Amino acid sequence: MSRTYQPKKRKRAKTHGFLVRSKTPGGKRVIAKRRKKGRAKLTV
Helix, strand or coil: CCCCCCCCHHHHHHHHCHHHHHHCHHHHHHHHHHHHHCCCCCCC
């Protein structure tokens, strides 16, 4: 059986990156919540 997760930095950033999060209302909420919690990394 092959590994199902084939990591790619570009794909990861394009899907979960800061710019993508910033575009949608829900994404903005995610960033805000993570800021409030004090996360060291907000997004990928």
